[in-house]
Amino acid sequence: xxxxxxxxxxxxxxxxxxxxxxxxxxxxxxxxxxxxxxxxxxxxxxxxxxxxxxxxxxxxxxxxxxxxxxxxxxxxxxxxxxxxxxxxxxxxxxxxxxxxxxxxxxxxxxxxxxxxxxxxxxxxxxxxxxxxxxxxxxxxxxxxxxxxxxxxxxxxxxxxxxxxxxxxxxxxxxxxxxxxxxxxxxxxxxxxxxxxxxxxxxxxxxxxxxxxxxxxxxxxxxxxxxxxxxxxxxxxxxxxxxxxxxxxxxxxxxxxxxxxxxxxxxxxxxxxxxxxxxxxxxxxxxxxxxxxxxxxxx
Amino acid sequence: xxxxxxxxxxxxxxxxxxxxxxxxxxxxxxxxxxxxxxxxxxxxxxxxxxxxxxxxxxxxxxxxxxxxxxxxxxxxxxxxxxxxxxxxxxxxxxxxxxxxxxxxxxxxxxxxxxxxxxxxxxxxxxxxxxxxxxxxxxxxxxxxxxxxxxxxxxxxxxxxxxxxxxxxxxxxxxxxxxxxxxxxxxxxxxxxxxxxxxxxxxxxxxxxxxxxxxxxxxxxxxxxxxxxxxxxxxxxxxxxxxxxxxxxxxxxxxxxxxxxxxxxxxxxxxxxxxxxxxxxxxxxxxxxxxxxxxxxxxxxxxxxxxxxxxxxxxxxxxxxx
Numbered sequence: 380x381x382x383x384x385x386x387x388x389x390x391x392x393x394x395x396x397x398x399x400x401x402x403x404x405x406x407x408x409x410x411x412x413x414x415x416x417x418x419x420x421x422x423x424x425x426x427x428x429x430x431x432x433x434x435x436x437x438x439x440x441x442x443x444x445x446x447x448x449x450x451x452x453x454x455x456x457x458x459x460x461x462x463x464x465x466x467x468x469x470x471x472x473x474x475x476x477x478x479x480x481x482x483x484x485x486x487x488x489x490x491x492x493x494x495x496x497x498x499x500x501x502x503x504x505x506x507x508x509x510x511x512x513x514x515x516x517x518x519x520x521x522x523x524x525x526x527x528x529x530x531x532x533x534x535x536x537x538x539x540x541x542x543x544x545x546x547x548x549x550x551x552x553x554x555x556x557x558x559x560x561x562x563x564x565x566x567x568x569x570x571x572x573x574x575x576x577x578x579x580x581x582x583x584x585x586x587x588x589x590x591x592x593x594x595x596x597x598x599x600x601x602x603x604x605x606x607x608x609x610x611x612x613x614x615x616x617x618x619x620x621x622x623x624x625x626x627x628x629x630x631x632x633x634x635x636x637x638x639x640x641x642x643x644x645x646x647x648x649x650x651x652x653x654x655x656x657x658x659x660x661x662x663x664x665x666x667x668x669x670x671x672x673x674x675x676x677x
Numbered sequence: 678x679x680x681x682x683x684x685x686x687x688x689x690x691x692x693x694x695x696x697x698x699x700x701x702x703x704x705x706x707x708x709x710x711x712x713x714x715x716x717x718x719x720x721x722x723x724x725x726x727x728x729x730x731x732x733x734x735x736x737x738x739x740x741x742x743x744x745x746x747x748x749x750x751x752x753x754x755x756x757x758x759x760x761x762x763x764x765x766x767x768x769x770x771x772x773x774x775x776x777x778x779x780x781x782x783x784x785x786x787x788x789x790x791x792x793x794x795x796x797x798x799x800x801x802x803x804x805x806x807x808x809x810x811x812x813x814x815x816x817x818x819x820x821x822x823x824x825x826x827x828x829x830x831x832x833x834x835x836x837x838x839x840x841x842x843x844x845x846x847x848x849x850x851x852x853x854x855x856x857x858x859x860x861x862x863x864x865x866x867x868x869x870x871x872x873x874x875x876x877x878x879x880x881x882x883x884x885x886x887x888x889x890x891x892x893x894x895x896x897x898x899x900x901x902x903x904x905x906x907x908x909x910x911x912x913x914x915x916x917x918x919x920x921x922x923x924x925x926x927x928x929x930x931x932x933x934x935x936x937x938x939x940x941x942x943x944x945x946x947x948x949x950x951x952x953x954x955x956x957x958x959x960x961x962x963x964x965x966x967x968x969x970x971x972x973x974x975x976x977x978x979x980x981x982x983x984x985x986x987x988x989x990x991x992x993x994x995x996x997x998x
Binding site for chain 2: 432467
């Protein structure tokens with residue numbers, strides 16, 4: 380089995396509002412997956428569905444070959460760090476580790492203690508008195524000491540300062556290097572994830588706009604600039620994702636598996652950031668105006 | 678899970694234990710004095726006149742501590758507000774439910790363990806509190822007209838109240854998901870149910886007994902009349918819970934007006950003949966139903982607690998996250 384997470388037309392409705400609607404995606408095993416999308420795209424809902432905190436209104440979801448939250452054994456396979464990394468403010472770190480040991484049959488106490496030690500945290504300290512970065516690290520420790528097969532993190536670094544952000548992601552990378560674990564971390568900023576992800580899923584209003592290995596995505600997208608021309612004149616193998624035009628010049632972001640050979644274009648590689656923004660913009664434009672439109676910048 | 682539930686509950690448990698210890702010390706030190714006072718004054722009085730003054734004197738002793746009976750009424754409410762309502766609501770509010778529900782333990786087991794541990798502790802605290810007060814107050818209860826006025830402060834009913842208040846609090850917290858509103862709603866709900874049961878259910882737990890019989894004057898019996906209306910009998914039936922007790926004449930009319938202030942009734946010699954013509958219409962619950970009522974009412978509140986416990990389970994499954 381090579382898929383860690385698989386959804387089919389998955390939907391979750393709260394009252395009359397769909398928090399997630401008609402979402403179909405597949406996340407392969409053994410990857411560090413960045414789940415990127417604007418606020419309200421349904422990332423948190425998707426992760427909560429995946430870990431069994433909520434049940435779907437429609438469609439299906441399977442994690443690690445089973446139903447999410449289906450009994451203690453399925454829960455034991457999953458690690459989850461919720462948004463804003465909640466912990467019991469009145470309990471000490473060592474009590475949190477105790478909780479982990481009591482509630483998880485697969486608990487790795489040595490790993491947890493070692494990690495807290497490495498972080499330079501005093502186990503007697505209450506988590507309410509920790510900084511946001513420290514608390515996030517404790518939450519990550521709790522999730523990883525379960526020795527999960529699938530680790531889900533919901534915007535783990537959104538509230539952290541840049542230094543804490545880097546340290547958190549470094550810690551995550553060490554875990555990935557040491558353990559055989561599939562990781563999904565969500566963010567509305569791709570820059571947070573760029574250094575750690577090798578697989579990217581862009582989610583806009585519940586729909587997957589882009590999914591694939593980061594390397595392949597970067598290799599198959601190009602930024603073309605040259606004299607102004609109609610994008611429709613491009614070969615069929617090149618799909619325009621984003622275009623902007625001045626009086627004289629056109630700049631396009633295209634997807635093409637074949638190399639761009641047209642000498643009229645200056646071809647530059649794209650960054651992950653460009654890519655995500657382009658696909659998000661495409662989704663937004665598709666929503667606002669069904670027919671394609673040229674945006675003219677003067 | 679029981680260990681983690683205890684880890685979260687131990688501070689609250691310590692507070693409760695401390696309060697119980699304080700209560701035990703206060704009552705433990707003064708209790709023997711109450712018994713001694715009872716034995717030397719009330720128990721040894723010879724004549725009726727002497728006894729009634731001894732009882733009055735005894736009843737006005739230890740006034741402050743006698744008022745502690747209120748505690749037995751308040752404790753279940755406090756349990757509902759401070760143990761019940763925040764149990765799940767605070768977790769929802771701080772997001773820690775997302776942490777604990779994603780450990781390798783089902784939510785059903787999580788809530789079941791917490792409900793059992795804190796629920797049983799609630800019942801134990803209320804029970805011990807009631808036991809201490811009931812024991813300490815027993816000499817006062819013995820000299821009182823009836824045990825029924827202090828019904829809610831004695832015996833086993835406080836255990837039922839505590840179980841209900843706790844279960845109501847938890848269920849409210851699951852539904853509202855915010856601590857403060859859940860606490861307020863719990864208080865309102867608990868008081869409402871208690872009032873309804875006290876005023877309308879308890880008097881009718883068994884059919885009230887209606888009797889019409891010739892009036893027999895007993896020591897301690899008296900008459901009461903307000904605004905020249907019908908005359909009612911007071912103090913005629915020690916121990917019973919009397920709802921109404923009034924007098925009728927031979928033709929069945931209620932006796933009122935200035936009946937006792939005219940004719941033969943005014944003279945000592947004629948009084949017996951004057952009241953001998955009267956009959957007493959009595960509606961009451963007899964004293965021997967006291968413990969039956971205690972168990973009935975406890976059962977009612979325990980069933981209510983179970984209903985709210987079941988609702989908690991149901992809502993936990995439905996209102997996910």
